Amino acid sequence: xxxxxxxxxxxxxxxxxxxxxxxxxxxxxxxxxxxxxxxxxxxxxxxxxxxxxxxxxxxxxxxxxxxxxxxxxxxxxxxxxxxxxxxxxxxxxxxxxxxxxxxxxxxxxxxxxxxxxxxxxxxxxxxxxxxxxxxxxxxxxxxxxxxxxxxxxxxxxxxxxxxxxxxxxxxxxxxxxxxxxxxxxxxxxxxxxxxxxxxxxxxxxxxxxxxxxxxxxxxxxxxxxxxxxxxxxxxxxxxxxxxxxxxxxxxxxxxxxxxxxxxxxxxxxxxxxxxxxxxxxxxxxxxxxxxxxxxxxxxxxxxxxxxxxxxxxxxxxxxxxxxxxxxxxxxxxxxxxxxxxxxxxxxxxxxxxxxxxxxxxxxxxxxxxxxxxxxxxxxxxxxxxxxxxxxxxxxxxxxxxxxxxxxxxxxxxxxxxxxxxxxxxxxxxxxxxxxxxxxxxxxxxxxxxxxxxxxxxxxxxxxxxxxxxxxxxxxxxxxxxxxxxxxxxxxxxxxxxxxxxxxxxxxxxxxxxxxxxxxxxxxxxxxxxxxxxxxxxxxxxxxxxxxxxxxxxxxxxxxxxxxxxxxxxxxxxxxxxxxxxxxxxxxxxxxxxxxxxxxxxxxxxxxxxxxxxxxxxxxxxxxxxxxxxxxxxxxxxxxxxxxxxxxxxxxxxxx
Amino acid sequence: xxxxxxxxxxxxxxxxxxxxxxxxxxxxxxxxxxxxxxxxxxxxxxxxxxxxxxxxxxxxxxxxxxxxxxxxxxxxxxxxxxxxxxxxxxxxxxxxxxxxxxxxxxxxxxxxxxxxxxxxxxxxxxxxxxxxxxxxxxxxxxxxxxxxxxxxxxxxxxxxxxxxxxxxxxxxxxxxxxxxxxxxxxxxxxxxxxxxxxxxxxxxxxxxxxxxxxxxxxxxxxxxxxxxxxxxxxxxxxxxxxxxxxxxxxxxxxxxxxxxxxxxxxxxxxxxx
Numbered sequence: 052x053x054x055x056x057x058x059x060x061x062x063x064x065x066x067x068x069x070x071x072x073x074x075x076x077x078x079x080x081x082x083x084x085x086x087x088x089x090x091x092x093x094x095x096x097x098x099x100x101x102x103x104x105x106x107x108x109x110x111x112x113x114x115x116x117x118x119x120x121x122x123x124x125x126x127x128x129x130x131x132x133x134x135x136x137x138x139x140x141x142x143x144x145x146x147x148x149x150x151x152x153x154x155x156x157x158x159x160x161x162x163x164x165x166x167x168x169x170x171x172x173x174x175x176x177x178x179x180x181x182x183x184x185x186x187x188x189x190x191x192x193x194x195x196x197x198x199x200x201x202x203x204x205x206x207x208x209x210x211x212x213x214x215x216x217x218x219x220x221x222x223x224x225x226x227x228x229x230x231x232x233x234x235x236x237x238x239x240x241x242x243x244x245x246x247x248x249x250x251x252x253x254x255x256x257x258x259x260x261x262x263x264x265x266x267x268x269x270x271x272x273x274x275x276x277x278x279x280x281x282x283x284x285x286x287x288x289x290x291x292x293x294x295x296x297x298x299x300x301x302x303x304x305x306x307x308x309x310x311x312x313x314x315x316x317x318x319x320x321x322x323x324x325x326x327x328x329x330x331x332x333x334x335x336x337x338x339x340x341x342x343x344x345x346x347x348x349x350x351x352x353x354x355x356x357x358x359x360x361x362x363x364x365x366x367x368x369x370x371x372x373x374x375x376x377x378x379x380x381x382x383x384x385x386x387x388x389x390x391x392x393x394x395x396x397x398x399x400x401x402x403x404x405x406x407x408x409x410x411x412x413x414x415x416x417x418x419x420x421x422x423x424x425x426x427x428x429x430x431x432x433x434x435x436x437x438x439x440x441x442x443x444x445x446x447x448x449x450x451x452x453x454x455x456x457x458x459x460x461x462x463x464x465x466x467x468x469x470x471x472x473x474x475x476x477x478x479x480x481x482x483x484x485x486x487x488x489x490x491x492x493x494x495x496x497x498x499x500x501x502x503x504x505x506x507x508x509x510x511x512x513x514x515x516x517x518x519x520x521x522x523x524x525x526x527x528x529x530x531x532x533x534x535x536x537x538x539x540x541x542x543x544x545x546x547x548x549x550x551x552x553x554x555x556x557x558x559x560x561x562x563x564x565x566x567x568x569x570x571x572x573x574x575x576x577x578x579x580x581x582x583x584x585x586x587x588x589x590x591x592x593x594x595x596x597x598x599x600x601x602x603x604x605x606x607x608x609x610x611x612x613x614x615x616x617x618x619x620x621x622x623x624x625x626x627x628x629x630x631x632x633x634x635x636x637x638x639x640x641x642x643x644x645x646x647x648x649x650x651x652x653x654x655x656x657x658x659x660x661x662x663x664x665x666x667x668x669x670x671x672x673x674x675x676x677x678x679x680x681x682x683x684x685x686x687x688x689x690x691x692x693x694x695x696x697x698x699x700x701x702x703x704x705x706x
Numbered sequence: 707x708x709x710x711x712x713x714x715x716x717x718x719x720x721x722x723x724x725x726x727x728x729x730x731x732x733x734x735x736x737x738x739x740x741x742x743x744x745x746x747x748x749x750x751x752x753x754x755x756x757x758x759x760x761x762x763x764x765x766x767x768x769x770x771x772x773x774x775x776x777x778x779x780x781x782x783x784x785x786x787x788x789x790x791x792x793x794x795x796x797x798x799x800x801x802x803x804x805x806x807x808x809x810x811x812x813x814x815x816x817x818x819x820x821x822x823x824x825x826x827x828x829x830x831x832x833x834x835x836x837x838x839x840x841x842x843x844x845x846x847x848x849x850x851x852x853x854x855x856x857x858x859x860x861x862x863x864x865x866x867x868x869x870x871x872x873x874x875x876x877x878x879x880x881x882x883x884x885x886x887x888x889x890x891x892x893x894x895x896x897x898x899x900x901x902x903x904x905x906x907x908x909x910x911x912x913x914x915x916x917x918x919x920x921x922x923x924x925x926x927x928x929x930x931x932x933x934x935x936x937x938x939x940x941x942x943x944x945x946x947x948x949x950x951x952x953x954x955x956x957x958x959x960x961x962x963x964x965x966x967x968x969x970x971x972x973x974x975x976x977x978x979x
Contacts, residue, residue: 200925315868317867
């Protein structure tokens, strides 16, 4: 099949080609919506195609060349998506960046790809680009969306996006032919987009994805879930993330569905409810915080409502997932579920914005089984997938009716998966990335000659079901001093399933016992403190409160009991822990922008605390550097308590 | 007796053009019974500038604002606004002429949403009578849509989309102040009076508010007269400053000139008697 594709010129070999098709096929259907001035403004596919064309002509007028990189910085807005497709139309490569990246990170990426053009959302982003001019001197033009506050700037190299479009419309005569020629030249193996990985370790790497990668993956996944042009998605996840590119551009252009952009980050939840997406993606933490909010509000509700909620939710947990999967359920239970849907589940789904969700996905991290079950029992078809940028998202995916919290599903259509003797997962698919830009060594060490890509994750296929289960990052899976298996992520996830625990970092590689840092969740613990009349003035004070320690200790002990049941991992029980005095933060380099813990940075930064965890002391004084949102630095100091935790001896029954 | 600073149209350091005199106050004297709150004060406000009125407690700053606003009627002196000298004017006349204001203590409708509060700022611009409006039909509907659009522009400008439907009483103080500014802006004023816009705010809220005041001035071209206690804020924001002490004007000029004026230093720090 592949051979056929490369030999024959394809009609739909690029995103601009798909756009052209959609402008005809779905001319009057909505392509984009954005809430502005309190109203959902919408653009049909025909209108969107016109906007993109004007912008592409404007790019030509500004001198964008074939193969140029055009950086896109900002939150999800139609005009920024148009910029990406307009860049592709003139043969350039869009490079979306994380909008909350600090200037230094941005400087590296812009310098590395050598972007000559930057499309920035507003003054904040323009300022950042201007700030790093010296480190990325090749930047020629900055195009901005929101003119606010930019009036007095030197407009020698600054252009309003609207003006670029106006210029493009005026230059239709001059550049029309050139644009058509460039669009026609786009091939299936030309670069579609370059996405920088968040870089859990070291510098971000530019993952080059071809039109083949994007279109084949979008097509296969859209068919897998029967997506149609009637879907609505809410685009709110970072544009620099491969998932957003696949959902909001790849699949949207392949199937012709509508991408909805929220008014601002603060109004996301309201906008979600107003749009009621039919196809929805969120990382586990979004589902977690939504559930936390529901739980908190129910705690504050009247006794009658609370009892009604509890009893129907218990029923939903019992039969909800079975009804969703189409398994047989008794008539009486079905009727009761119907009643529950009328009284509780329906209104609740409406409040959460999930009334219309047909297919929902979560990925990126393990999701707590209770959280997962909660949404599924309400009748929301929430599933898991496993993927990465290098695979153009999809590696494994859960089919309808085979959904479980502890697996990530079966290989996605067109994907081959194998596991090597050390347990590391490898895959090969049409979505496998072309290369890391300007980094042949990394490309070679990740992708072998036959196209197999190492994921860096360790896992195994479950016997019987054929579902993949992920244990941990392959390099994080270590051995303890006595040779027992050490899988920190596995334990951390178990800890994080408690709403009170936001983040956990477990240590123990090469040591005789495991210990942990805990980050409390301010929303959940703060609410608990309020209900129990515990006064606190700051995060730090709340984190150090003895009663909070008591509560966390109970959680840790519960986790120990559950870990002890698994013989392979029983060595990973936590012996001692402390609660950190600050939240782990991407601005301090402790996490990636996608909120994954950077283990090595933390080990270095908090070396004194780790020493204290292992030397038997019961408290430690420490001082930590913190970075504020505007980039300034400060120091905070605290005395932290260290607690010993009961562990279950190996060999004994843990019940 | 018109010892005001230069009033010729000129261009400020940051490139804004200051125009003609928008409001001219001459020899204003205001008494409450036997107490003289303002005594023989003259100054003017130029088109497009940010004019600060400062002074120690009880200097007569808020009284001055109330005079401009038409709430108090001075016994002596004249007020010329846009070339028209007024004798006795009531607040709603002032509002009609294009003067709107915020208050030292937030004065919003606590039970109403942000949107409705800002909409209230457009009440004067609504031409259809309330019967039409109750029907929400035809011209009244068109008018309402037009007003709503203007209000949404203000909401966008002040970045308060997320609290559009929240009752104002539930909002933190800093945001309430912003809503109040929004209501004043909704009237599309020619002159905006701000009575201590940053009172009781923390540093971050002050920074935000300063940014908004500058944006209003730069982007909308609105002339602003403000009272403020925080000297740092005044020095950063204002084009010209008038200083009052015990109801008299003791200085008038650019911020740095005023700051080094001996009379001002004495008024703020006190002098041995």
